[in-house]
Amino acid sequence: MASKPSASPAQAPDIRPGGGPAGFLMRPQERAKNRRGTLRRLWGYLRQQGRTLGWVTFLVAVSAVLDLLGPYLMGLAIDRFIVQNDREGLLRVVTAMVVVYGLASGVAYAQVYLMAAVAQRTVRDIRADLFSRLQDLPLRYFDQHTHGELMSRLANDVENISNTLNESVTQLISSVLNIVGVAVVMFLINVRLALVSLVTLPLMMFISQWVAKRTRRGFREQQTHLGALNGLIEETVTGQRVVKAYGREPTVLAEFSQTNAKLRRASTRAQIFAGVLGPLSNFVNNVGFAIVAGTGGWMAVQGLATVGTIASFVSYARQFAMPLNQIASLYSAIQSALAGAERVFEVIDEPSERGDEAKALPLKRVEGKVVFETVSFGYEKGMPVLKNVHLHAKRGDTIALVGPTGAGKTTIVNLLTRFYDVDAGQITLDGQDIRRLRKDDLRLALGIVLQDTFLFAETVMENIRYGRLDATDEDVIAAARLANADQFVRRLPQGYQTPLSERGNNLSQGQRQLLAIARAILANPSILILDEATSSVDTRTEKHIQEAMLRLMAGRTSFVIAHRLSTIRDADAILVLHQGEIVERGTHQALLAANGFYRHLYVSQFKGQETSPR
Numbered sequence: 001m002a003s004k005p006s007a008s009p010a011q012a013p014d015i016r017p018g019g020g021p022a023g024f025l026m027r028p029q030e031r032a033k034n035r036r037g038t039l040r041r042l043w044g045y046l047r048q049q050g051r052t053l054g055w056v057t058f059l060v061a062v063s064a065v066l067d068l069l070g071p072y073l074m075g076l077a078i079d080r081f082i083v084q085n086d087r088e089g090l091l092r093v094v095t096a097m098v099v100v101y102g103l104a105s106g107v108a109y110a111q112v113y114l115m116a117a118v119a120q121r122t123v124r125d126i127r128a129d130l131f132s133r134l135q136d137l138p139l140r141y142f143d144q145h146t147h148g149e150l151m152s153r154l155a156n157d158v159e160n161i162s163n164t165l166n167e168s169v170t171q172l173i174s175s176v177l178n179i180v181g182v183a184v185v186m187f188l189i190n191v192r193l194a195l196v197s198l199v200t201l202p203l204m205m206f207i208s209q210w211v212a213k214r215t216r217r218g219f220r221e222q223q224t225h226l227g228a229l230n231g232l233i234e235e236t237v238t239g240q241r242v243v244k245a246y247g248r249e250p251t252v253l254a255e256f257s258q259t260n261a262k263l264r265r266a267s268t269r270a271q272i273f274a275g276v277l278g279p280l281s282n283f284v285n286n287v288g289f290a291i292v293a294g295t296g297g298w299m300a301v302q303g304l305a306t307v308g309t310i311a312s313f314v315s316y317a318r319q320f321a322m323p324l325n326q327i328a329s330l331y332s333a334i335q336s337a338l339a340g341a342e343r344v345f346e347v348i349d350e351p352s353e354r355g356d357e358a359k360a361l362p363l364k365r366v367e368g369k370v371v372f373e374t375v376s377f378g379y380e381k382g383m384p385v386l387k388n389v390h391l392h393a394k395r396g397d398t399i400a401l402v403g404p405t406g407a408g409k410t411t412i413v414n415l416l417t418r419f420y421d422v423d424a425g426q427i428t429l430d431g432q433d434i435r436r437l438r439k440d441d442l443r444l445a446l447g448i449v450l451q452d453t454f455l456f457a458e459t460v461m462e463n464i465r466y467g468r469l470d471a472t473d474e475d476v477i478a479a480a481r482l483a484n485a486d487q488f489v490r491r492l493p494q495g496y497q498t499p500l501s502e503r504g505n506n507l508s509q510g511q512r513q514l515l516a517i518a519r520a521i522l523a524n525p526s527i528l529i530l531d532e533a534t535s536s537v538d539t540r541t542e543k544h545i546q547e548a549m550l551r552l553m554a555g556r557t558s559f560v561i562a563h564r565l566s567t568i569r570d571a572d573a574i575l576v577l578h579q580g581e582i583v584e585r586g587t588h589q590a591l592l593a594a595n596g597f598y599r600h601l602y603v604s605q606f607k608g609q610e611t612s613p614r
Helices: 035-047 050-082 087-136 139-143 147-189 191-197 201-238 240-245 249-301 307-348 409-416 439-444 460-465 473-482 486-490 509-523 539-553 588-594 597-606
Strands: 370-377 386-393 398-402 424-429 446-449 527-531 557-561 573-578 581-586
Touching: 035 050, 035 087, 035 147, 035 307, 050 087, 050 147, 050 307, 087 147, 087 307, 147 191, 147 201, 147 307, 191 249, 191 307, 201 240, 201 249, 201 307, 240 249, 249 307, 370 409, 386 409, 386 581, 398 409, 409 527, 409 557, 439 446, 446 509, 446 539, 460 473, 460 509, 473 486, 473 509, 473 539, 486 509, 509 539, 527 539, 573 588, 573 597, 581 588, 581 597, 588 597
Parallel strands: 398 557, 398 573, 446 527, 527 557
Antiparallel strands: 370 386, 370 424, 573 581
């Protein structure tokens, strides 16, 4: 049974029950497409900007009224002033038209300005809720989704919503108001022509519904493939050293091409359906316009309407068709945004990490007594990783966990930190079940130093201060001295203010480890969890790290995951795990004398290096 890699609060463990390279296993959770539900939730966010949105709606209404005045004034100019050759009256009407259209432009700018504020505040709230949810999700969720796919939801999908809100909402409101306003005015001018102009409306609605259903499905598929592509890119860039070291560039390129092709096919299908709506709408509207123009011409010849009335009506007919075309053109953007919003809300709807019990107890003073009582656990049902594990550690003890890969060593750490909760049995700290303690208090009492150290793209000072955010610069420097990190830090270009690259890749493995130890020293935890960090460093650096770790462990209960068995000879107790069970326990010398599994591991590791085990 494979045990899980080590983890820290800063970095999710890379546990993928299905196997495969890190990052390539993703379990998309397909759910029913709920357009109305998604729209209701988006409206819930928009409604929080109710006052500003109300002003936007008011300005859109004013703009619609101004747009309606233009054709009316044109018809008035023809019937009363051009036909009667009244130049002064014509000049007054033309001046009024200029003022109307000028005001319409100013109002349009104001509504765009206000809508930008509404859109950005709304997206700010959505982004904040999504990021907050990511902080609350259990590690199991991150184990089953690639980082790039989650980043795609946080960046691409949210930005898609932002663009649509910013560009489409005012246009949609304006189009609806224009349609209603133009329809009312047309019926007031001439009922017969108004009825004729509505002949093509049912056909237009049918086409829009037919296309909308297919574009929504296509854009959701497009966003899913985009997330997969982002996940591949993110992991390839992060693991570029491994890619180059193993000469896997052709493999990565082939996988990228395959994923990119899937995205292209999905995007093409979505865009084809979205693109067909515009031409179809134009065709239907032009047919309707031709019918209105022909009918109006016949009525003018028969004396049933004036030329000015027909001119105004033809202009209104165009104005009636324009918002229909705008709404049709907005479908692709709206469907894409809805697909993105669904993906965002899927993450927000994920259940949070199991919280504290209602009567969770605070953890004030920690002695450091840790007991595992018949603990069993599996990452997947029916696949146990730990089976009936018993262990006892009192304050100041150093407990070493050894065993082959997959034995369950790191799983013990994951349970102690409550990254996962036990399936059976219990873990107690100073006699209290850790499930009854506040998680924040529990984790503050734990200090974790991993073999794969995670450093942030911040300065050296801030990376160490991550252990205790209220620490002064002097506290940070003192911790670095205790960790044997001060000397190398002062040799850096800017000393403690030297910025680190992502994951601290501009430092050596040993230097990163010393900073992690300094961070743990600064946190001053009661219990230490150490994933031995000396297996990939040189002898001199190993000596510095071991000295720092001994200072850190002094007086504290420590759990050490040992890879080099020579480093845990002085442990108070060594627990030997095999296939999820503790098969041996005791001191180094006692286990060697027992001539069991531990001795076999020890001799295998040091064969050819030592003549006899000590």
